[in-house]
Amino acid sequence: MKRTLLTVAAASCVLLAGPGLAQDLPEFSPAATEACLVGAADLPMMEACVGASANACMESNSMGYTTVGMGYCFDQERAFWDGRLNAAYGQVMAKDKALDAEMASLDSAAPSLAEALRAMQRAWIPFRDASCDYERAQWGGGTGGGPATLSCLMYETARQALVLEIRLEHGDQ
Numbered sequence: 001m002k003r004t005l006l007t008v009a010a011a012s013c014v015l016l017a018g019p020g021l022a023q024d025l026p027e028f029s030p031a032a033t034e035a036c037l038v039g040a041a042d043l044p045m046m047e048a049c050v051g052a053s054a055n056a057c058m059e060s061n062s063m064g065y066t067t068v069g070m071g072y073c074f075d076q077e078r079a080f081w082d083g084r085l086n087a088a089y090g091q092v093m094a095k096d097k098a099l100d101a102e103m104a105s106l107d108s109a110a111p112s113l114a115e116a117l118r119a120m121q122r123a124w125i126p127f128r129d130a131s132c133d134y135e136r137a138q139w140g141g142g143t144g145g146g147p148a149t150l151s152c153l154m155y156e157t158a159r160q161a162l163v164l165e166i167r168l169e170h171g172d173q
Contacts, residue, residue: 026060026069028076029053043162050158051151053077067143074150081158088164093117095168128156 036049057073058064139145
């Protein structure tokens with residue numbers, strides 16, 4: 001899948017850049033993003049937190065604002081959000097399946113929440129990829145295209161994770 005190829009491409013850039021480069025990469029921690037999210041009350045405030053840890057990572061050493069450093073930092077935060085997305089999706093799916101079973105026991109003709117969630121997620125993945133391919137195209141083949149793509153993947157993944165987390169938290173209202 002494209003995400004896997006991008007991760008492999010980012011890792012390859014690090015490995016091909018030369019020995020010792022990995023030790024020079026900025027340090028990544030999700031702490032800045034997590035701290036920002038603590039005070040965020042709604043989706044726009046939460047979205048404003050996306051990239052906080054990637055930015056802190058880039059600022060952590062002189063390597064941070066190189067193409068390799070930026071790509072590394074954006075990809076690390078993307079991975080953080082991807083973990084949250086997968087966890088939220090699994091929890092929302094379980095909750096929706098339980099609601100579907102409850103509705104079926106009442107002989108309801110309501111559409112399946114679990115099937116709708118699965119369809120939504122399956123449609124979102126190509127949307128994310130197309131959006132980020134377009135972002136990369138803005139760079140005309142330049143070296144900024146890699147970090148721009150990873151930044152886009154980070155933001156799109158974060159937004160989807162947040163939407164599902166909000167659904168999980170407020171889905172029964």
